[in-house]
């Protein structure tokens with residue numbers, strides 16, 4: 053099997069067909085909505101909170117709320133719907149989550165998107181949860197994961213998932229690869245390619261994106277949406293704690309399976325790091341859009357479809373060639 057990751061690949065340009073990059077359309081239809089970008093901040097407690105979710109939804113971006121304040125989720129759905137915004141929540145697979153889905157159905161609270169957020173998503177418990185959601189909240193678009201194999205994608209799709217999320221261990225604050233020896237860390241892009249070939253429904257690439265160019269590469273290798281943590285961690289709106297060190301500002305970014313999230317050192321597969329403060333998230337989203345528009349123009353097209361067909365080369369010794377970004 054040929055394996056590679058983001059930094060091992062370069063996309064090959066085609067003749068440009070636009071007069072300005074602004075002509076290139078980065079929008080994507082995902083589920084029942086159209087979004088400005090095929091990018092979503094990770095459903096982690098230091099990346100997204102309710103105010104940022106509202107801000108993103110109001111401005112045409114996709115979001116997935118995390119599941120780590122479970123008692124707030126029903127009110128969150130109500131508030132989003134009262135504001136005429138879509139609701140996108142996360143659930144786990146423990147017994148109380150089954151009750152929660154039934155409570156939502158009883159209260160006629162149907163979120164537009166539900167993400168089943170589990171480290172090892174290729175499991176019977178996730179399959180059962182997909183079916184439970186489909187039984188009680190049939191209109192919700194179900195995203196299930198995470199998986200790292202074509203078999204995982206097929207089984208979750210066959211169980212009724214509307215999209216699957218690919219990525220076991222490529223994340224910046226992930227230590228799964230070190231603690232267990234398993235995952236797609238180091239070959240996430242190749243795993244995405246294998247999974248996308250097996251998929252008959254949309255795929256979310258999750259983890260390992262380090263530069264805006266990696267968004268274009270994810271689309272080339274089959275992603276319909278790209279979930280990103282670390283690149284979104286350092287903003288004014290990021291819920292992580294702001295820390296000052298030697299006159300410089302940083303934001304905390306920790307893993308959902310870290311002891312900081314769990315409050316205990318049990319089955320820890322995540323760590324904490326500081327990310328340089330970056331200011332307003334709106335500026336980062338605009339820059340991502342500009343970079344993706346530019347990528348589309350290099351692909352010789354006018355929309356995201358053009359990126360799915362470009363040639364690529366595997367670059368020896370990584371594209372950075374020793375440079376720091």
Ligand SMILES: NC(=O)C1=CN([C@@H]2O[C@H](COP(=O)(O)OP(=O)(O)OC[C@H]3O[C@@H](n4cnc5c(N)ncnc54)[C@H](OP(=O)(O)O)[C@@H]3O)[C@@H](O)[C@H]2O)C=CC1
Pocket residue numbers: 144145146169170171172198219220221222223226228259307308309319321
């Ligand atoms: N994308 C990734 O690479 C990874 C992401 N994460 C993130 O960390 C958070 C916590 O994830 P997770 O631990 O799944 O959620 P939970 O802590 O909610 O665990 C869900 C259930 O699955 C069980 N479980 C967890 N891992 C396994 C496993 N490997 N084999 C069998 N059963 C398992 C747990 O039991 P028990 O704890 O008793 O085993 C628990 O009952 C999530 O937000 C997830 O996205 C974590 C690791 C990798």
Ligand SMILES: Nc1nc2c(ncn2[C@@H]2O[C@H](COP(=O)(O)O)[C@@H](O)[C@H]2O)c(=O)[nH]1
Pocket residue numbers: 094095096198219220221222223224225226227228229258259260261279280281282283306307308309310321322323
């Ligand atoms: N192995 C772990 N993976 C985790 C943990 N918390 C989150 N995640 C995954 O990382 C991505 C974000 O990756 P990034 O490279 O963009 O920073 C996130 O969406 C999860 O899938 C964890 O504790 N352990």
